[in-house]
Amino acid sequence: MTTLSKIPNSLRQVFNLLNPATSTTHNFKNSKILITIAELKGANVRIKNPDNVELVLQNLINSGKERLQVVSDFDRTISLCSYNGQTCLTSNAVIEMSRFVSPEIRKKFKELRDYYLPIEHDIKMTKEQKLPFMIEWWTKSLNLTLETQIESTDIKEIVRNSTTHLKNGCKWFFYTLERHDVPLLIFSAGIGNVIEEWITQECGSYKNMKIVSNFISFDEITKKINGFTGSLIHIFNKNEGVLLDTEYEKTIHNRPNVILLGDSLGDTEMANGFPSLNYILKIGFLNDKVDEFLPRYMDAFDIVIIKDDTFNVPNAILRAII
Numbered sequence: 339m340t341t342l343s344k345i346p347n348s349l350r351q352v353f354n355l356l357n358p359a360t361s362t363t364h365n366f367k368n369s370k371i372l373i374t375i376a377e378l379k380g381a382n383v384r385i386k387n388p389d390n391v392e393l394v395l396q397n398l399i400n401s402g403k404e405r406l407q408v409v410s411d412f413d414r415t416i417s418l419c420s421y422n423g424q425t426c427l428t429s430n431a432v433i434e435m436s437r438f439v440s441p442e443i444r445k446k447f448k449e450l451r452d453y454y455l456p457i458e459h460d461i462k463m464t465k466e467q468k469l470p471f472m473i474e475w476w477t478k479s480l481n482l483t484l485e486t487q488i489e490s491t492d493i494k495e496i497v498r499n500s501t502t503h504l505k506n507g508c509k510w511f512f513y514t515l516e517r518h519d520v521p522l523l524i525f526s527a528g529i530g531n532v533i534e535e536w537i538t539q540e541c542g543s544y545k546n547m548k549i550v551s552n553f554i555s556f557d558e559i560t561k562k563i564n565g566f567t568g569s570l571i572h573i574f575n576k577n578e579g580v581l582l583d584t585e586y587e588k589t590i591h592n593r594p595n596v597i598l599l600g601d602s603l604g605d606t607e608m609a610n611g612f613p614s615l616n617y618i619l620k621i622g623f624l625n626d627k628v629d630e631f632l633p634r635y636m637d638a639f640d641i642v643i644i645k646d647d648t649f650n651v652p653n654a655i656l657r658a659i660i
Contacts, residue, residue: 371395377654382644386636394640397617398595398659403518405616406659407590409578409608410599412526412533412551418503418647419601419625426502429528429536429551430479436496438488446482450475458573459627461634465604469574476527476572480552483529488563490556497535507649509541511656516544518660521589525576525608526551548586550576573604579611587612599652601625606638621652 372378372392378385385391398406410416413428420426427435434447454475457468488496515522522544526533530551537543552571557564569580581587594616596609601623609618622639623646624631635642643651 371399371658375654375658377651378641380651382646383651384632384636384642384644385640387640391619391640394617394619395655395658398597398619401595401616403520403660405593406595406597407521407523407593408515408597408599409523409525411576411601411605411608412524412549413528413601414625415599415601415605415623416504416508416524416649417536418505419623419645420647421501421503424501427500428502429526429532430483432496432500432502432532433483433486433488433529436488436492436499438492438496439486443482443485447479450478450482461630465574472572472574473570476552476570480566480570483554484563484565486563488554489561491561493531493535494539497532497539502536504536504540505647505649507653511649511653512537512541512544512547514653514656514660516546519546521586521593522547523578523581523586523590524549524551525571525605527571527573527576528552529554550580573602576605576608577610578608582611597621597652597655599623600639603634603638619655621655 370392372388372395377383413430414426417428418426431447433439434444439447454471457463457471458475460468512522524533524547526549528551530549530553533549533551537547550571553567554563555565555567556562571580578590590612594614596615596618598606598609598618598620599622600606600608600620605622606620609615619641620639621641621643622635624635624642624644626645628644632642632644641651
């Protein structure tokens, strides 16, 4: 598998960002592809190694859509981080904050979040150190979700009445991928039923889309929540390895090129686990704490998009490939 970190610095630098953390000036005069994608010149776009991005884009375009697959996170990658100045809820939190959850249970959710979220964001802790805490958090949170006793019919209302929306341009992205038979895998540590309903309500349904998440199961008679299907999905085990020996694996068997979209450092590993991948273009949405996290995001992602409520950059890249 060839990733950007393994590609030799063999091409001439195609442009300089004199100060990557603050620069808004882009010089594309020596590039062939980057110069044609206006969205990559935006003031909120950062590229640490433009020569490598140029090389990968060349290979994605030359290989064509038939060799392409897309892997994406959902919360605050496809969904908005804020809307009209208000922080948007994640697919977990929309259930917590809905009218179907009692104040007592809502308080317990908040206590979990207040304890574990600082651990997730602690830049001094390694992934290995964080892992047991994240498993513990997700396990407790899902068990607490069981206590809500929500019903299957409540999901539609929960989504409809939430303040969260999908990013502008997602619908075109979904439609174009389906039209050209490019598989789209959405990996999320959130609630799969909510994600599915969100996409359906705002964008429709798509036959090329696969969602891997924590799906609630409901009692056939009472319609009340009675558990979760499949294995626990948390922020550190979202990777394509969980799809080995499944029907979805067959759809991506001859698609070694990946566009990866995420908003957390853990999302960079979502394409791990599948053999024979060639080129991975990692696009990261940095939604907050820019000064603190930008250097690490630029090390982890090939393209970093800062505080963007649109899908303009992924759409532009997809358009170039298609």
